[in-house]
Amino acid sequence: MPYGLIYWHTDHPDDAVDHLAEPPDRLAVPSYVRWWAQGHWLAIEDKRTEGSGVLFGTECLEIFRSVSADGGLEEAVVANTHRRRIFPSTARADIEDAAAGLFRIGLLRPASGL
Template structure:
């Protein structure tokens, strides 16, 4: 069965009945790939659908539970622009966008060691809040980034 799945044609599609944060979901019924569209980052579903057809080996279920260890996918270009996170998803035709400081802390933390601990600590100190509040905010923001394909499970998971 696995050999068939590997060799089979992938038929990804937009599912306007399934929504995440008001946006439709794109998924592939032939594998486990699924993610939410980001209205600011992705110019509709077509570029993501074509990208998945060309890269079925990169399939991740981004609608699954947020994994403990994360990584920045190779198709995501990011850098700090002041206290903002500038990001571009190279799978789509959309423009790059800016995210807030919290997301920048997440990308820096994930790039350093795959987890969110550095981001929680930075968020705690920057906002002068309890670590539990900072953790909840960081995990919610990381979940949103994961759902739209801007983070993925770290290799080996």
């Protein structure tokens, strides 16, 4: 529900992040996002919208695991390189593009201290 998202941001002004800016080097999963692996998929529940779970692809699951480990995307790049058997530069571009998309919709945020 789009109104749920608007209301959430209105009720949490101290939690504002410019999601249209370039994503930082270190990312974190926000406290309003609950995530888990569902097979090879990333399952998400976003408390801002109170919607049911949404599934994202394996690449996004690799990103969430990597960001949860150390805030960076290196683990996701390595996993994507091996899983798809592609060049590391291609894997990095794909991971950075997917992470930027997750950042833009608020499912990732700058890691604390940035």
